[in-house]
Amino acid sequence: MQKMVIQGGVALRGEVAVSGSKNASLPCLMASILTDEPVILRNVPRLRDIRTTLELLERLGVESRWIGPHEIELHAATMRSHEAPYELVKTMRASFFVLGPLIARLGRARVSTPGGCAIGARPVNLHISGIRALGARVQLRHGYVEAHAERLVGARLWLDNPSVGATENIMMAAVRARGATVIENAAREPEIQDLARMLNAMGARVSGAGTHVIHIEGVERLHGVEHCVIPDRIEAGSFMIAAAITGGDVTVSNAPAGHLDAVTTKLREAGIVVEPAGEGLRVHRNGPLRPVELRTLPYPGFPTDLQAQMTALLTQAEGTSVITETIFENRFMHALELVRMGADIVMKGPTAIVRGPARLSGAPVMATDLRASMGLILAGLVAENTTELDRIYHLDRGYESLDEKLRKLGARIERSGGGAAAA
Ligand code: EPZ
Numbered sequence: 001m002q003k004m005v006i007q008g009g010v011a012l013r014g015e016v017a018v019s020g021s022k023n024a025s026l027p028c029l030m031a032s033i034l035t036d037e038p039v040i041l042r043n044v045p046r047l048r049d050i051r052t053t054l055e056l057l058e059r060l061g062v063e064s065r066w067i068g069p070h071e072i073e074l075h076a077a078t079m080r081s082h083e084a085p086y087e088l089v090k091t092m093r094a095s096f097f098v099l100g101p102l103i104a105r106l107g108r109a110r111v112s113t114p115g116g117c118a119i120g121a122r123p124v125n126l127h128i129s130g131i132r133a134l135g136a137r138v139q140l141r142h143g144y145v146e147a148h149a150e151r152l153v154g155a156r157l158w159l160d161n162p163s164v165g166a167t168e169n170i171m172m173a174a175v176r177a178r179g180a181t182v183i184e185n186a187a188r189e190p191e192i193q194d195l196a197r198m199l200n201a202m203g204a205r206v207s208g209a210g211t212h213v214i215h216i217e218g219v220e221r222l223h224g225v226e227h228c229v230i231p232d233r234i235e236a237g238s239f240m241i242a243a244a245i246t247g248g249d250v251t252v253s254n255a256p257a258g259h260l261d262a263v264t265t266k267l268r269e270a271g272i273v274v275e276p277a278g279e280g281l282r283v284h285r286n287g288p289l290r291p292v293e294l295r296t297l298p299y300p301g302f303p304t305d306l307q308a309q310m311t312a313l314l315t316q317a318e319g320t321s322v323i324t325e326t327i328f329e330n331r332f333m334h335a336l337e338l339v340r341m342g343a344d345i346v347m348k349g350p351t352a353i354v355r356g357p358a359r360l361s362g363a364p365v366m367a368t369d370l371r372a373s374m375g376l377i378l379a380g381l382v383a384e385n386t387t388e389l390d391r392i393y394h395l396d397r398g399y400e401s402l403d404e405k406l407r408k409l410g411a412r413i414e415r416s417g418g419g420a421a422a423a
Helices: 022-034 048-060 093-106 125-133 164-174 190-201 233-246 261-269 304-314 333-340 370-382 393-398 402-408
Strands: 003-007 013-016 038-042 063-068 071-075 108-112 137-141 144-148 156-158 180-184 205-207 213-217 225-228 249-252 272-277 280-285 293-295 319-324 344-348 351-356 364-366 386-390 412-416
Touching: 003 370, 013 402, 022 038, 022 048, 022 071, 022 093, 022 164, 022 190, 048 063, 048 093, 048 393, 093 108, 093 125, 093 144, 093 164, 125 137, 125 156, 125 164, 164 180, 164 190, 164 213, 190 205, 190 225, 233 249, 233 261, 233 272, 233 280, 233 304, 233 370, 261 272, 293 304, 304 319, 304 333, 304 351, 304 370, 333 344, 333 364, 333 370, 364 370, 370 386, 370 393, 370 402, 370 412, 402 412
Parallel strands: 013 249, 038 225, 156 180, 293 319, 364 386
Antiparallel strands: 003 386, 003 412, 038 071, 063 071, 108 144, 137 144, 180 213, 205 213, 249 280, 272 280, 319 351, 344 351
8 A cells, every 4th residue: 555655844945836627627527428529628637536537438438548648638429328337436426427418418327326435425415406407307226326308408496505516417417408507506616617618618508607606508519629627726725735834935836826715815814925926826934823713615715625734734823723614524534633643633513623833743644535635744744753644545536746746845755655646
């Protein structure tokens, strides 16, 4: 089992460029199902989750090939299957986002329900109710969602909560429906906006992406497209926090500053300097870290995917911070590992009380999800001695060449127990 071995104590300095957004790439890859013409996606990160998605698409009949380091051509000329099998969906729950495109293209879909994961139950009820609202007959049998619709019909629907995946699944189903669809209380994440840009470039008629109300005029067919995926705001935020926790000075050269307002605001509250630098952001510290109050919220609120990283940072603040996770019901497992490294964190339901500054000492730790893994790496960067992070396949799902990028900034971090990331 590969591990990451970190020697703490180095202030990171230099410049880093983040990869394309994992969470924008996944739905954009699935949108290739919606046309029988070739699709080219640029700035796609080389990650395990991307490889898993390509395997799933291949089974469905979507041919794909890399035509550049981060460019991929996909072609769903003819579809071979309408089924997303359990053994793939269970390894990556976002596979469930093929439900909408499959029904839009084929009029039927059989997709395994993803089940829960370490951070929560992760139900898909909003996806299912959205597809039903568009006229599909949907039933749950043997752990699979089975959906049929001669042709979907546009509808006005309301999401109980602004689910990112449900918004994307419903958008991809609605773009070829007959008539108009209105999604109320839609998710507003930049990844939703990126998907809408791609769909519109394919001939769809989506407006309002990025707001709580998305309007979609259904069209008969969609054509091929070349689309460039947005930079990964969560990776950018992770490197900004890495600069902050190590007391360094790092420029994230392509940080999507407009997607990071909540993160920038919180870092500034904590006493970190965040300033524009060319196309990106420069982050450095010129004084003690201050404690903050933080609640994760749907976009444009503070992203849950950066909560673990902020928790690690705030173990170093001079005072007591309060962090509340409102999106997922079990997303503080990294807190227990941080306590093993010497952090002072007390859990009160969905809230972590973090007292600092705590002297962290390196330890063998392990993570249960992608972002918790990053939080523990950040703690390792500031801890004394050696931190060994186990189960780093989580990391390779969502961070491209992470150890290389951190080494370039001066971090003493090595991958042990095997070759480079398999992506
Ligand atoms: C997306 O997951 C992201 N994944 C997650 O990133 C991210 O944490 C999450 O959005 C929130 O921003 C991808 O985009 C591939 P949700 P998603 O549906 O779509 C509840 C990472 O590390 N809910 O917005 O699954 C759900 O339980 C991953 O990159 C329902 O109740 O998240 C959660 O409490 C982790 N019913 C809340 O909504 C549903 O049908 C938000 O979930 C769907 C969701």
